[in-house]
Structure formats: structure tokens, C-alpha cells
Amino acid sequence: MPKTSTERRAWIDEAVRLVEADANRSADTHLHALTLPTPGVDLYLKDESVHPTGSLKHRLARSLFLYALCNGWIGPDTTVVEASSGSTAVSEAYFARLLGLPFVAVMPAETSREKVALIEWHGGRCHFVESAAEVYDEARRLAEACDGHYMDQFTYAERATDWRGNNNIAESIFEQMAAERHPIPAWIVVGAGTGGTSATIGRYVRYRRHPTSVLVADPEGSAFYDGWRTDSAAVVTGASSRIEGIGRPRIEPSFVGGVIDDMVRVPDAASIAAMAWTSARLGREVGPSTGTNVWAALLTATRMAAAGESGSIVTLLCDGGERYRASHADPAWLAAHDLDPAPYAERLAAYDATGRLA
Structure with missing residues (x-):
């Protein structure tokens, strides 16, 4: 995988092209x-x-990936982690697979099984917690444990989208x-x-x-x-x-x-x-x-x-x-x-x- 700054920049350029x-x-x-x-x-x-x-959530996931890529938060070896009630995780799993990145979705245990199946079909892994209030800290903990990136849709959704x-x-x-x-x-x-x-x-x-x-x-x-x-x-x-x-x-x-x-x-x-x-x-x-x-x-x-x-x-x-x-x-x-x-x-x-x- 690319390691130098030049190679990393080339990977990000190609990743942005793929999303666009x-x-x-x-x-x-x-x-x-x-x-x-x-x-x-x-x-x-x-x-x-x-x-x-x-x-x-497909629109949101696309914007979040572009935002993270252009900020340098995601690279060729990054595991992407998200806290979600289901649909955002489905869409983010799709884009993670498009870029060849591992993806982990942290979600409440009661999330519909149809959404869980879609996340897994797109190559993502589901990590369950008991309540919606637990998803934030657990997603952050998992991202830190694997030196990955916590996408954090609940913070970045409003700023990742070009509202103009x-x-x-x-x-x-x-x-x-x-x-x-x-x-x-x-x-x-x-x-x-x-x-x-x-x-x-x-x-x-x-x-x-x-x-x-x-x-x-x-x-x-x-x-x-x-x-x-x-x-x-x-x-x-x-x-x-x-x-x-x-x-x-x-x-x-x-x-x-x-x-x-x-x-x-x-x-x-x-x-x-x-x-x-x-x-x-x-x-x-x-x-x-x-x-x-x-x-x-x-x-x-x-x-x-x-x-x-x-x-x-x-x-x-x-x-x-x-x-x-x-x-x-x-x-x-x-x-x-x-x-x-x-x-x-x-x-x-x-x-x-x-x-x-x-």
C-alpha cells in the first residue's frame, strides 16, 4: 500500500475521483x-x-467521505467506523467498499435485520450496543483501538454538505x-x-x-x-x-x-x-x-x-x-x-x- 506523502496524495486523488x-x-x-x-x-x-x-443517507455518506478525504482523515489503510441507526451505515459501507477500506458500523441491537444484512452485503461489519445513547463512545473507542477514523455523522453532517x-x-x-x-x-x-x-x-x-x-x-x-x-x-x-x-x-x-x-x-x-x-x-x-x-x-x-x-x-x-x-x-x-x-x-x-x- 502507498506509504510516502506523494503516494498517499495520489491515493486520495483517485479516491475522490471514484466517489465523484x-x-x-x-x-x-x-x-x-x-x-x-x-x-x-x-x-x-x-x-x-x-x-x-x-x-x-446516500447523499450524506458521499459528502462525508469527500469531506474526510479532502481533510486528510482517510488514507489507504484506514478503517472507517460510524455510529448509525442503520441507513447511513449501509451507504457508508458502500463507499468504503468502493475505496477498498474496512468498515465497522456501531448501532443499536434493535436495528432492523434487513439493514444489517445490507451493511454486511456491502462488506461492512456490524457492532451492536444496547441503546442509541451508547453508539457515540463505542464508535470512538473502536476507531481509536484500530487507529481508524470515526466518521461521526452527527457532528459533520451539516458542514460536509455544500448547502449553497x-x-x-x-x-x-x-x-x-x-x-x-x-x-x-x-x-x-x-x-x-x-x-x-x-x-x-x-x-x-x-x-x-x-x-x-x-x-x-x-x-x-x-x-x-x-x-x-x-x-x-x-x-x-x-x-x-x-x-x-x-x-x-x-x-x-x-x-x-x-x-x-x-x-x-x-x-x-x-x-x-x-x-x-x-x-x-x-x-x-x-x-x-x-x-x-x-x-x-x-x-x-x-x-x-x-x-x-x-x-x-x-x-x-x-x-x-x-x-x-x-x-x-x-x-x-x-x-x-x-x-x-x-x-x-x-x-x-x-x-x-x-x-x-x-
């Missing part, structure tokens, strides 16, 4: 229009499940909306895992001076909502989110509350009901974090209609539901985790009839 080439081979993700019964309000889903690794443009997710949304009835979204609704996506979109709309507002939907047990509402970074819940990919037990360094216009806490059972509701309308399975986003988007549509407003709402289809067949889509798993989506499914049925989510 992967991006060039990937077409932009689709924007689906979802017909609503709410008059005057249009809903769109940015389909991030079509990335090579099947989720929104360069075909980031925000720029893509506005370009794809250009020919729609309401081309400038009234609201963009996202969940928060690292906070990187809400930071990118929130900064972009301010930089481009769009009147768009950013709403973050947060699941039960997450610290983000209470931290944002009280303007405190010290909020800690210690709980693991039951909605994989979003919600954290602490306020992550990448969460930028100042670029968020509103937040809503979505009950986990509502996320499950909205996951099924969205899957039925799209004719394909979506994951639970997409359900969280859609529930918040329908509440926003109801609020807009009540105020006599018209416009468009854009949210994210974060990943496909095939990753959750043994968990969030399994009635036995839901019962074991005390989740009953039936009352929320009834509210969605009433929404279909009235155009108002009560």
Missing part, C-alpha cells in the same frame, strides 16, 4: 406528486429511495418544482436524524431568499423538538427512537435550530399509519420515517386550507419499506413495541373523506 464518478453515474431522484383531498394544496415526495444504497447548491437536495427540489402549479413550496417538511438535511434545506432557502418555510417532524422520545422549543442544546432523553433514521436521544451538533421555522412531534403510531397510507397511494412500500414526514405534511395541508391558503408542500420519501418488513410492517413487532396504528389509520380515512386531518 459514482455521483455522475446516478441520475437525480424523482419527485412524485401525491393527490390530496385538501383543496388548493399540492403534495410532492422527493424519492430518495432510488439512490444506489436505497435511502436519503452544487446539486444538493434543496437545489434539486426547486429545479424540479419549476413547472408546477405552485413552483415555490410553501413548506418543506423533513425529519431530523443528524440534522444535516434540515440544515442544508434551511440554509439554502435563506441563501436564495425563497419564502419557503422549513418544518421538522420529530418522533417520540427524540430530544430535537424539546431542544428547539426551549432553545437549549442540553436536552437529553436517553431513549432510542422507534422510528429508525430520525430522532435522537440528545441534540446533535449538526442540528441547526436557527434555520427551522416550525417543528411538530409526531406520535410513533401515527408514523406507522401514515407509512401504510402512503404505501397504498404510491403502490410501493415506504419506510416509517416517510410516514412521519407525510403525517406532518398532511397536518400542514390541513392548517393551510383552514387559513384559506393554497400552495405546495414538499417532503421526503427517505427509504423503501422493504427494509422494515420484519419490524415496522409486522403486526407482531408493533404489538411488542406497544404501537397501535389503528386510531391514526381511522383519522387518515376521515382525512380522505374530508380533506382535513383532525
